[in-house]
Amino acid sequence: MNFELMPLWISLKTTLVSTAIVFFLGIAAARLVMQLPARARGILDALFTLPLILPPTVLGFFLLLLLGNSSPLGQMLKGLGVNLIFSWTATVISGTVVAFPLMYRTARGAFEQVDRAVIDAARTLGLAKRTIFMKILLPLSMPGLMAGTVLSFSRTLGEFGATLMIAGNIPGKTQTLPIAIFFAVESGDMKAALTWLGLIMLISLFCMVLQGIWGYRSRIMVSGR
C-alpha cells in the first residue's frame, strides 16, 4: 500500500518544490525583463517563453543533452559527484522548466497592468526602488501572481514528456502520477490507472477552488474593498 501511494507523494513533492522555485524565478525574470532596453527585452522574452512553445519531449531531449554525461555541464557535475539524470531532482528540473514561462508571462502581465501613474507617484514621493517593488508593485500584482502560481502548479503536476525524457520511470523514485497512469494503462492495469486518475482530478479540483479563493482575497487586498 505504501508503495502504491508513492507516485502521489513524488508528484506532490515535485510540484510543490517546482512551483516554489518557479514563483520566485518567474517574478525575478519578469522584473529583470521589464527593466531592460527594448531590444534586449525582446530577445530575453523570446528565450524565456521558448519552453512554452517547444513540445515537452523536445525540451526533455534538450535537457538531456545539456545535463547528460556527455555534455560539458554533465561532466562538470559528474566531477562534483552529482548525477541529475534519472534522479528525483530531474523531475523538479523538468517541472520547473515547463512551468517557468507560465509564471514569467503572468507575472509580467500582472506587473504591466499596474497603473503607471501609481508607480510614478511612488517615485516622486522619494521611495526607493526596492520599497516600490516590495510594497507597491508586488501587492498590486498579487491577483495575477496567484493565478500564475496556480497555473504553474497545474502545469507541473501534469508534466509528462520532459520528465520521462530526463527522469525516466523509476517506481518509488521518479515515477510521478502522469507517468504512473501511462504505464498502468500500457500494462493493462485499469484499476491502478483509474485510482491515479481520480487522485489527479481531486488535486486539480482543489487547485481550482484555491485559485478562486486566492483570486477573490487578493482582489480585495488590492482594491481595499
Place this chain on the structure above:
Amino acid sequence: MKLSVKIEKKLPQFTLDIRMEIDQENISILGPSGSGKSMALKCIAGIEKPDRGKIVLNNRVLFDSERGINLPPERRRVGYLFQNYALFPHMTVSGNIEIAVQNPEKRKKKVRELMEKFHLEGLEEAYPLRLSGGEQQRVALARMLATEPELILLDEPFSALDGILREQMQQKLPGLLHDKNYLMVTHDMDEAYRLSEKILVMENGKMLAFDTRERLFDHPPNLATARILGLRNVSEAKRVKENMILVPQWGCFLKCEGKQRISYVGIRSQHVLISHNPKINSFGCEIVRILEDRFTATLFFRPLPARNEELLLQAIVDKTHWEFIQKDSKTLFASFPPDKLLLF
C-alpha cells in the same frame, strides 16, 4: 523657489520645446489637450527624460544633457499631484501618507498633523476607493506634502472634481500648499487666471507666450495665444489710415490706433456692445442664434448688410441688458470700442 527650465523632447506628433524662468511665483501652463503640457511637467519631475536641455531647481541641477546629469524622480524633491491622484489602492489613508514620510521617528506625528490639516480625521483606516473625489485629492495632497518638496507640480488638479467642490478647492488650494509655489497644468483659462500670477501658453509642444496673466489677457502677443485665451471674433484686416483699418470680411472700416503693420484684428465677445444706438465703430446687425446662460447671453450675430451668410460674430451680454433691448424691435447695432480691439 527658483526654477529654470530649458527642455526639448521629440514626441510622435511634435517636438516639445519649453524655456522658462520662475522666481517665487505660481505658474500655470495653459494649452489644449495634447499640447504637451503634462509631458513638460513629467520632464520636470523626472518621470520622463528630455532629449536635450537643463533643469535647475534652487541652484540644484536636476537635469543637464550636456553634463549627463539626470536625477531620478526620487531624488528631485519635486511633488507631483497626478490627475487621477494615483493613490496606493491597497493602503489605507494613513498608510498612503505614512509611506511618504522619510524620517521614521517623526512619522506618526507628521501623519497626524497632515490628517488634521487636510480634514481627513476619521478616515485613517479607510481605503482610497471608498473616498469621494475631494477626499482622494486631499489625501494625495497630504501625501505629497509629507515629502516636503521644494517644488509642487499639479497636473489638471481640478478636472476630476465637480461644481462646488471644484470652486472650494480652487479657493483653498494655495493655503493648503503652505503657500509653497506651484506649477500647474490646465486647459481651463479661468482656472489658470484664478490660480497663477504668470501663465505659459502652449500649443503643439511650443510656447506661444509666457507672461503675467493681466498682460496676457489684455495684450496677447500673437493670434494663436489670443485664441487659446478665448478670442472668438477674428478677421483679416488691413490698415488704410493711421487711425483706421479695413476689415473686408466684416464689411466695415474701424477706427483704431496703435500698431501700424497688421494682418488680423480681433475683439473678445465680452467687449462687443449691443444696443439700439449707433456709437463709434458700429454697424447694424442681425441676431441669428442665442445661447442663454443663467446670467449672460451669448449672441451670435451677422453684420448688416450681410455679405457672407456663414460669418457669425459673438457678443456676450448681461442677461438683464439683453431682456431690456429685446423689448424694442428697432435695429440693433454692434459696436467695437477702439481700445478693445486686438491687432496682430
